[in-house]
Amino acid sequence: MKLLIVEDDRSLSRSIYDYLKLEGHICEVALTLSDAKSKAAINKYDCIILDIGLPDGNGLDLIQEMKSNRLTGGILILSAKSSLDDKLVGLKIGADDYLTKPFHFAELSARISSIHRRNNFLGMNEIVFNEIKINTDDNQVHVNDKLLVLTKKEYDLLLFFMANRNRIITKESIVEHLWGDSVILTDSFDFVYTHVKNLRKKIVAAEGRNYIKCIYGFGYKFIDS
Amino acid sequence: MKLLTKSTFYFLLLSLVAMVAGGALLYFTIKKVIYRQIDESLITEKTIIEDQLKQTDTIPDFEANFGHQIEVKLLSYQVRNYQSIKDTDIYDPDSDSFIPYRYIYSKGNNVEKKGFIITIYQTLSEKNELLQDISLYMFFLFFSLLLISILINYLIARKLWKPFYDSVRIAGKFDIQGDKPLDLPETDIVEFNQLNVVFDNMTRKMRDDYLNLKEFSENASHEIQTPLAVIRSKADLLMQQKNLNKDSLNLVKSINEATNKLLKLNQGLLLISKIENQVFHEKKKVSLKRIAESGLNNYKEIMQLKKIKVEIDSTDEAMVEMNEVLADVLISNLLSNAVRFNVDGGFIKCHIDDTFLSITNSGFPMTTNPEDLFKRFHKYSEHSQSVGLGLSIVKKISESYGMSVSYTCSDSIHKIVLKYRQHVSYMG
Numbered sequence: 296m297k298l299l300i301v302e303d304d305r306s307l308s309r310s311i312y313d314y315l316k317l318e319g320h321i322c323e324v325a326l327t328l329s330d331a332k333s334k335a336a337i338n339k340y341d342c343i344i345l346d347i348g349l350p351d352g353n354g355l356d357l358i359q360e361m362k363s364n365r366l367t368g369g370i371l372i373l374s375a376k377s378s379l380d381d382k383l384v385g386l387k388i389g390a391d392d393y394l395t396k397p398f399h400f401a402e403l404s405a406r407i408s409s410i411h412r413r414n415n416f417l418g419m420n421e422i423v424f425n426e427i428k429i430n431t432d433d434n435q436v437h438v439n440d441k442l443l444v445l446t447k448k449e450y451d452l453l454l455f456f457m458a459n460r461n462r463i464i465t466k467e468s469i470v471e472h473l474w475g476d477s478v479i480l481t482d483s484f485d486f487v488y489t490h491v492k493n494l495r496k497k498i499v500a501a502e503g504r505n506y507i508k509c510i511y512g513f514g515y516k517f518i519d520s
Numbered sequence: 521m522k523l524l525t526k527s528t529f530y531f532l533l534l535s536l537v538a539m540v541a542g543g544a545l546l547y548f549t550i551k552k553v554i555y556r557q558i559d560e561s562l563i564t565e566k567t568i569i570e571d572q573l574k575q576t577d578t579i580p581d582f583e584a585n586f587g588h589q590i591e592v593k594l595l596s597y598q599v600r601n602y603q604s605i606k607d608t609d610i611y612d613p614d615s616d617s618f619i620p621y622r623y624i625y626s627k628g629n630n631v632e633k634k635g636f637i638i639t640i641y642q643t644l645s646e647k648n649e650l651l652q653d654i655s656l657y658m659f660f661l662f663f664s665l666l667l668i669s670i671l672i673n674y675l676i677a678r679k680l681w682k683p684f685y686d687s688v689r690i691a692g693k694f695d696i697q698g699d700k701p702l703d704l705p706e707t708d709i710v711e712f713n714q715l716n717v718v719f720d721n722m723t724r725k726m727r728d729d730y731l732n733l734k735e736f737s738e739n740a741s742h743e744i745q746t747p748l749a750v751i752r753s754k755a756d757l758l759m760q761q762k763n764l765n766k767d768s769l770n771l772v773k774s775i776n777e778a779t780n781k782l783l784k785l786n787q788g789l790l791l792i793s794k795i796e797n798q799v800f801h802e803k804k805k806v807s808l809k810r811i812a813e814s815g816l817n818n819y820k821e822i823m824q825l826k827k828i829k830v831e832i833d834s835t836d837e838a839m840v841e842m843n844e845v846l847a848d849v850l851i852s853n854l855l856s857n858a859v860r861f862n863v864d865g866g867f868i869k870c871h872i873d874d875t876f877l878s879i880t881n882s883g884f885p886m887t888t889n890p891e892d893l894f895k896r897f898h899k900y901s902e903h904s905q906s907v908g909l910g911l912s913i914v915k916k917i918s919e920s921y922g923m924s925v926s927y928t929c930s931d932s933i934h935k936i937v938l939k940y941r942q943h944v945s946y947m948g
Contacts, residue, residue, distance in 0.1 A: 304746055310753035317760060375745050397749030397783055400756045448821055463759050467780050474818060475852075486822045512773050513759065 296341040296411060297321045301331040301357070302373065303349050311344065314400045315407075318462075328352040335361060335368075341414075342369040342407050347385070355385060362389045369410035373398070399468030405458040422457055424519070426503050429457065438501035448473050449494045456507065456517035465514040491515055524677050531673055532666070539662045547655055554647050555622070559605050562624040562640050565590070566603075569638055574630045589641040599635030602627040610641070620644040683707035687716055694723060696730050697796065734793065741790040748786065752779045788909035791849070792896075795916045800843040808838035808940070809872050811847055815855045816870070827865045834872035840940050842921050850917045853910045854879055854936055861934070876939040883934045890927040890934075 298320050302308035308324050315322050323338070325331035328349045335343065335357065343361075347354040358370055370390040372382075382393045391410045394403065412420065412431055422429040428437040434450055436443040445453065455472050456464070466487045473490070495507045508516045521529075569592065603626040609618035623641040630636065687704045694702045702723040704716035758764075759772045794800065816823075816830055823830060840847070858868045858881040866882035894915040897908040911927070918925045923940045 304750065306750045307746065307753060310750065310757055313757050314753070314760070317757075375742065375749075396745060397752050400753060446821065465756075465759075465776060467776075486825060489825050490821065510769075512770070513776075 296407070297323075297339070298407070299323050299325060299331065299334055299338070299340045299343045301325045301328075301343060301349070301354060302346040303327065304346075311400075311403070314403075318404060328354065328357060331357055332360060335366060336364070339366075340368045342371060342391075342410055344371050344373060344403070344407070345390070347372060347374040355388065358385070358388050358390055367414075369407075369414045371403075371406055371410060399465065399471065401455065401459045401462060401464045401468040402472055404462070405455050405472065408458040409454075422454075424457060424460075427453075427498070429454065438498055438503040441501045443497055443501055445494070445497065448490055449497070452490055452494055456515070460517050460519055463510050463513055463516050467514075469514065487514075523681065524674065527677055528670060528674055532670060535666050535669065539666065543655075543658060543662060546658060547651070550654055551651060554651065558622050558642055558644075558647065559624075562605060562622065562642060565640050566624050566626050566638055569640075570626070570628055573628070573636050573638075591637075591639040591641075593637040595635040595637065597635060598629050598633045599627045599637075601629070607644070608641075620648065680709070683709060683712045684715075687712065687719065691719060691723075696723075696727055701727055734796065737789065738793040738797065741786050741793060744786050745783075745790070748779060748783050751775070752783065755779060785909065788913060791913055792909070792916050795846065795913075795920055798920070800846050803841050803843055805839050805841055806844050806847045808840060808847065808851060808877055809834050809836070811851045812855065812870055812872065812877065815848075815852045816868075818852070819855065819859050822859055823868070826859070826862060828859065828862050829867040830870070831867070832870045832872070834870075836872060836874040838872050838874070838877060838940070840921070840923075846917050846920075850914055850938075853914050854938070857910060857936075858934075863932075875941045876937055878935060878937045880933060880935045883932055885932045886929045886934070890929045893927055894925075 298315055300308050300311050300315070300322055302311060302324070303326050305326065308326065312322050312324050323334060323340075325334050328351045331343075331345070331349075331354075343357070345354045345357060354372070361368070361370070369392075372385045372390045372393045373396055374382075374385075374393070375396045385393055391413065392406050394406055412422075420430060420432045422431065426439045428440075429435075430437075431454075436445055436450065436453065451473055452469065455469065469487045469491075473487075491507060491509075495505060499505055506517050506519065508518050510516055569590065573592070573594075603624065605622065605624050608621050608623060610621050611617075612619045620643070621641045622644055623639055626638045628636055628638070683705070690704055691702060702720055704720055706716070707713055755772055755776045759769070759776070764772070813832065816832070855868075858879050861883045862868065862881055863883060867880075868882075869878075869880040871878045871880075893911045896912045915925060918938060921940070923938060925936065925938050928935050928937075
């Protein structure tokens with residue numbers, strides 16, 4: 296995927312750049328709104344990761360400009376402000392998703408791949424990974440062509456793993472992804488353990504391989520070997 | 521005691537003393553004047569009788585002339601000249617009572633050196649009546665004067681102190697979190713104006729300090745957010761590196777945990793200051809019942825895992841006008857507490873009606889005062905991973921919508937009640 300990161304904090308944009316590059320994406324960084332506008336006008340990006348509070352303007356302007364110029368590509372808003380206004384306005388004028396800073400990289404990855412799936416009409420509604428097949432239209436999972444019955448949370452967890460293959464995913468990011476961040480559930484990591492255990496059990500029961508590796512103290516890693 | 525009552529009381533007290541003293545003085549002065557008159561007339565009468573006795577040697581008949589009782593006694597021997605005027609009471613058989621009299625008793629000698637005694641009595645009852653009348657009029661005069669002056673004093677004081685009471689009333693309504701500074705009205709009384717200026721300045725200073733502090737804490741939380749996000753992102757990148765050994769991994773893990781805790785803390789503080797600054801001003805009608813149900817649904821798996829039984833009994837949709845995001849934060853904080861601090865095989869009961877929502881759950885017996893849990897950074901237990909902001913956020917939100925929230929705990933049953941409407945009792 297080709298991505299544009301619009302973020303004025305050098306250190307943070309560097310981190311996002313590094314992480315997304317690790318994921319195998321082609322990334323470019325714009326530190327200002329004008330830079331972002333010129334880059335978006337020349338190149339075609341699959342997704343733009345857009346900070347709203349930029350030194351030379353509001354990031355929402357870029358969305359408006361892109362929409363009026365009929366430029367395609369997903370837009371994921373990043374904002375330090377969790378104000379509902381920004382979120383509503385952003386989504387209304389054409390952003391695909393909204394993520395509040397600070398976020399987990401695993402969450403960012405999941406959001407980007409979700410945007411990518413939705414914006415592509417060429418049969419991308421199916422994620423195939425070895426013997427696991429996930430259809431994101433009807434939320435069905437097949438392992439070795441056998442239907443896997445998953446709970447909503449287990450399904451979300453599997454998608455989350457898929458978007459973050461070969462990355463260490465912390466338990467905190469799983470909690471936030473599954474239960475939302477308005478709730479402070481910092482001491483309930485054993486629930487994560489149970490969910491992961493159940494998911495693994497169901498995949499193995501369908502004669503799938505055990506891809507989920509536990510990284511002690513941290514979280515999990517979905518490995519493809 | 522009210523100032524007005526007190527000043528009136530003192531005025532009354534002092535006036536009474538002054539009036540009693542003045543009245544007594546006046547009474548005795550008048551009495552003295554009357555006595556002097558009586559004495560003078562007694563002496564005049566006596567002198568006339570004496571003169572006559574000295575010349576004619578006969579007892580004149582004066583009774584008819586003066587209306588006084590006169591007794592003259594002629595003696596056959598010489599006496600020493602003597603004169604005294606005194607009071608006495610004489611029994612009056614007609615009215616069967618003693619009547620006060622003033623009398624002169626005088627001894628003298630005529631030319632033939634023979635003595636005589638003259639005693640002239642004058643009744644005092646008429647004079648006493650006069651004195652009584654005067655006293656009575658005086659009393660009424662004084663009394664009405666007193667009443668009028670008290671009334672005038674009261675009215676003047678009330679008018680004079682009005683600006684003061686106005687200022688007190690306005691100052692009483694002053695809210696440091698409100699959007700207006702304290703503005704006391706100007707008066708034409710210098711002292712009250714001074715007081716108002718002092719008050720104005722004091723509250724302005726307080727308000728400025730408060731606003732500065734509020735702004736500072738909001739800015740601080742906001743500015744801390746980005747560096748924290750950077751730390752988290754770097755730690756995230758670091759842990760993805762392939763060649764990390766176990767020690768390095770543990771270091772990253774500690775950094776990660778501390779950063780997460782700090783982030784949660786900061787987010788909580790930021791949320792509280794945003795609620796205080798009324799950032800969440802959009803309101804709509806939301807159903808607390810619906811939010812509670814979806815919240816419980818969110819923890820379904822966790823509750824199944826802990827074998828917690830859930831019961832909801834609702835008689836009302838519990839529609840309240842508030843911000844949707846805050847309503848969600850409010851209810852999910854309450855529910856997550858009920859889940860987190862529950863015991864395996866415990867229960868959660870959620871009751872919703874048209875005036876309040878209550879969540880009762882099993883848990884561990886509590887050693888601290890339940891109300892203390894609403895304070896910032898107050899933790900349920902020392903080892904808890906929580907940052908201790910959940911219930912103070914709940915309190916902040918409920919306060920900003922005029923709701924009340926209370927926490928009670930008996931043995932190991934915890935109950936939290938959120939009242940969103942005062943109970944309305946219907947007639948009939």
